[in-house]
Amino acid sequence: MTNVHPPRAAIKPTELTTHGHTRIDNYYWLNDRENPEVLDYLKAENDYLEQVLEPVKAFRETLFEEMKGRIKQQDESVPYKEGSYYYYTRFVEGGEYPIYCRKPGSLEAAEEIVLNVNELAKPHAYYDVAGLEVSDNEELVAFGEDTVSRRMYTLRIKNLKTGEIYPDAIPDTEGGSYAWSADNQTLFYIRKDAQTLLGYQVYRHTLGSDPAEDVLLYEEKDNQYYMGLGRMKSKKYIAVVSDHNGVATEYRLLEASNPTGDFVVFLPREKGHEYDVQHLETTFYVRTNWKAPNYRLMEVKENKTDDRSAWKEVIPHRPNVFLQQLDAFKNHLVLGERKEGLMHLRVLDRKNRQEHYLDFGEPAYVAGIGYNPDFNTNILRFGYSSLTTPNSTFDYNMDTKEKTLMKQQEVLGGFDPANYTSERFFVKSRDGAKVPVSMVYRKGTPKDGSAPLLQYAYGSYGYSLDPTFSSTRLSLLDRGFMYAIAHIRGGQEMGRKWYDNGKMLKKKNTFNDFVDVSAYLIENRYTSADRLFAMGGSAGGLLMGAVVNQKPELYRGVVASVPFVDVVTTMLDESIPLTTGEFEEWGNPKIKKYYDYILSYSPYDNVKEQAYPNMLVMTGLHDSQVQYWEPAKWVAKLRTLKTDPNELLLQTNLEAGHGGASGRFQALKEIALEYAFVLNLVGIRS
Known part of the structure; x- marks a missing residue:
C-alpha cells in the first residue's frame, strides 16, 4: 500500500562496551515498557x-x-482414575477455557466441578490456571492463577466440598510446582524471584495460617538452575528438583507423612551429571547420563541412593538410542526411547523379565507415555498422533498387548x-x-x-x-x-x-x-x-x-x-x-x-x-x-x-x-x- 508509511522508532544511540569492543545500539531505549513513547x-x-x-x-x-469450526466446542478428555475419583476435563459450547471435573467411584456418578476456569477468567483479559493438586483426603485442590502472562502464579486453595476458595493467596509462585503432605494441612510450593522470574525458594504453608509466616525450607543459590517440586507417583515422597540441561541435577526428598521434616539430598549435584527418579515400593529407578551420554536406566534401594556403587544397571547405554522417558508400575516398566528421530515405547515385565515394543506403523509420528497415576495396573495410557492422524489416546494392556483407542481428536468440517x-x-x-x-x-x-x-x-x-x-x-x-x-x-x-x-x-x-x-x-x-x-x-x-x-x-x-x-x-x-x-x-x-x-x-x-x-x-x-x-x-x-x-x-x-x-x-x-x-x-x- 503505497500511501501507508511505516512508523520509525527514534534513533537514540547507546554505547555498549564489552571486552574492549563497543557496539552502538540505536534502539536500546525501547526496553522501558512504562515509557509512553515506547507504548x-x-x-x-x-x-x-x-x-x-x-x-x-x-x-x-x-x-x-x-x-x-474444526474444533468440537463441547468436548471432554478421557477420564483417569486417581484415588477414589475419576478426573476429566471438558469444554462447553463457546467456552474459552476448560472445566476441571471429577466423579466419585464410577463414571455413572454425579459430576463434581473442581474448577470452572471460564468463571474464574471472567474479570481478566488474560487468565491461566496451572498445577492443580488434590489433597490426600480428596477435599482440597491447590492451583495457581496468572492474570498477566508473566508466569508468576498466585497459589490458591479451594474446598471441593463447600466450593469455597480460601483467602490464602500466595503470590509469585511456580505454577506447576505444588505438593500436599499426607496430613491434608500442609502445602509445599516454590517462590519465584520477581526480577529474574526464576523459582529459587521452597516454602511450607500450613492451611489457614498467614503466608507471611510460611517456613523457608530450601533456597537455590545458583541462579543457573531451574527448580521443580511435586509429589512422586508412589505418594511416599515429595521431591524438590534443581536441574539445568547440560549442567547437573539434584533431587531432594521428604517423606510426605513427615511434613515438618528435612529434605534429604538423593545424590549431590555433580557437573555434567543429569538424572531423574521414579520411586517404586522400596526401590528408586534412575534415568541417568552417568557414563552414558544417551542415558541408561539404573536401580537403587531407598537407603543407598547417595552411593553410586550400589546402583545396579537395568538398561545399558546405547550410542544410537536416546532414553527419554520412564514410567513405573507394580509389574512393569515403560521406557520412551528415541531412535532416528522417532519415539518407541518399550514395555518390560518386571516379573518374567520379558519385553516388547509397541508397533505404530506410520513413517512419521509422535508417541509418548501419558498420565498414569495408578501403580497397581497393567494398563498403560499413551498418546499418539502423526501429521495425518489426529491426537489419539490409547489404553494398552501390557500383558495381552491389546490396544484400545479411548479417544481421537474429532476434527469437524469434513476432515x-x-x-x-x-x-x-x-x-x-x-x-x-x-x-x-x-x-x-x-x-x-x-x-x-x-x-x-x-x-x-x-x-x-x-x-x-x-x-x-x-x-x-x-x-x-x-x-x-x-x-x-x-x-x-x-x-x-x-x-x-x-x-x-x-x-x-x-x-x-x-x-x-x-x-x-x-x-x-x-x-x-x-x-x-x-x-x-x-x-x-x-x-x-x-x-x-x-x-x-x-x-x-x-x-x-x-x-x-x-x-x-x-x-x-x-x-x-x-x-x-x-x-x-x-x-x-x-x-x-x-x-x-x-x-x-x-x-x-x-x-x-x-x-x-x-x-x-x-x-x-x-x-x-x-x-x-x-x-x-x-x-x-x-x-x-x-x-x-x-x-x-x-x-x-x-x-x-x-x-x-x-x-x-x-x-x-x-x-x-x-x-x-x-x-x-x-x-x-x-x-x-x-
Whole structure:
C-alpha cells in the first residue's frame, strides 16, 4: 500500500562496551515498557500492520472461523482414575477455557466441578490456571492463577466440598510446582524471584495460617538452575528438583507423612551429571547420563541412593538410542526411547523379565507415555498422533498387548485423513550431518516447484520437535501448501550428540541445517524460492533472524514469533529473566570467546544493508521468556537498513506474553494472522 508509511522508532544511540569492543545500539531505549513513547511506538506498529493487511481483513476472519469450526466446542478428555475419583476435563459450547471435573467411584456418578476456569477468567483479559493438586483426603485442590502472562502464579486453595476458595493467596509462585503432605494441612510450593522470574525458594504453608509466616525450607543459590517440586507417583515422597540441561541435577526428598521434616539430598549435584527418579515400593529407578551420554536406566534401594556403587544397571547405554522417558508400575516398566528421530515405547515385565515394543506403523509420528497415576495396573495410557492422524489416546494392556483407542481428536468440517499424505526423509547438511525432515501435504499437490511450502523448526534446548497433527494447519494444506518440519541440530531427535552439536560454540550448525534443508526443498522441486516460507518462535525466532541474515534470497516470507534476536545484550544482562539459566545453551558472553561467537550470529547485531524477505514479527508486551523489546528493536533496525520494498510488520499483543493470547479461540486469531500473511503473498485470499 503505497500511501501507508511505516512508523520509525527514534534513533537514540547507546554505547555498549564489552571486552574492549563497543557496539552502538540505536534502539536500546525501547526496553522501558512504562515509557509512553515506547507504548506509542508499539501501538503505531500495530496500526501500521492493520493498514497494510486491510485487504485481507475479511480473509483473516474467514480463516479464524474456519479453524474454530474444526474444533468440537463441547468436548471432554478421557477420564483417569486417581484415588477414589475419576478426573476429566471438558469444554462447553463457546467456552474459552476448560472445566476441571471429577466423579466419585464410577463414571455413572454425579459430576463434581473442581474448577470452572471460564468463571474464574471472567474479570481478566488474560487468565491461566496451572498445577492443580488434590489433597490426600480428596477435599482440597491447590492451583495457581496468572492474570498477566508473566508466569508468576498466585497459589490458591479451594474446598471441593463447600466450593469455597480460601483467602490464602500466595503470590509469585511456580505454577506447576505444588505438593500436599499426607496430613491434608500442609502445602509445599516454590517462590519465584520477581526480577529474574526464576523459582529459587521452597516454602511450607500450613492451611489457614498467614503466608507471611510460611517456613523457608530450601533456597537455590545458583541462579543457573531451574527448580521443580511435586509429589512422586508412589505418594511416599515429595521431591524438590534443581536441574539445568547440560549442567547437573539434584533431587531432594521428604517423606510426605513427615511434613515438618528435612529434605534429604538423593545424590549431590555433580557437573555434567543429569538424572531423574521414579520411586517404586522400596526401590528408586534412575534415568541417568552417568557414563552414558544417551542415558541408561539404573536401580537403587531407598537407603543407598547417595552411593553410586550400589546402583545396579537395568538398561545399558546405547550410542544410537536416546532414553527419554520412564514410567513405573507394580509389574512393569515403560521406557520412551528415541531412535532416528522417532519415539518407541518399550514395555518390560518386571516379573518374567520379558519385553516388547509397541508397533505404530506410520513413517512419521509422535508417541509418548501419558498420565498414569495408578501403580497397581497393567494398563498403560499413551498418546499418539502423526501429521495425518489426529491426537489419539490409547489404553494398552501390557500383558495381552491389546490396544484400545479411548479417544481421537474429532476434527469437524469434513476432515478425511485419506486426503493427506506424509513423508519422512533425510537431507545432508553442508558438514555431512543427515537432518531428518517430516512433511505433510494434501494428495495431488504438485511437486514441480509450483507449490508454496512452509518450513518450520526450533532447534534449541534439546527440545525434540515431533511431527504432530494440527487441525489449524489444514487451512494451509487445503489451499495447496506443503508443510515441512526440519529436525535440525540443537534438538534431541537424534540423541544427545544432536543437541550438543547445536549449542554453545556449535550453534551455527542449527542455522546451517535449516538453510541447507531449504536449499534441498528448492533443488528437489518441492517448492521454489519465491514460494518458500519459514516460521519459528522464541529460540526458533532466533533461528529465523539468523537465517534471513545468512540467506534471505531463499525465502518469500518469514514469520518470527516472540523471537530471541538480541542475544548478546540479553545474555550480558543477568537482571533479565532467565538469562543466567541460559549460559549452558548459548555461552556466557562475559567470557570473550563466547562473546565473539554469539556476536557473529546474533540477529540484531548482524542486520545489514541488503534485501530481506517479507516478514511478520509477533511479540507480547508481558513476555516472560523473550522480552518484547528484542523484536521491537529488531524491526526498528531492519526498517533502517533493509534495501527492499517487502512487507515488514510488527504485531505486539499488549495483553499477553510468551504464549500469546489465553483461551482456545482467541489464540486462533494469531494463527489466522500468520496464515493470512503467507497466503496473501502467494495470491491466495479466500
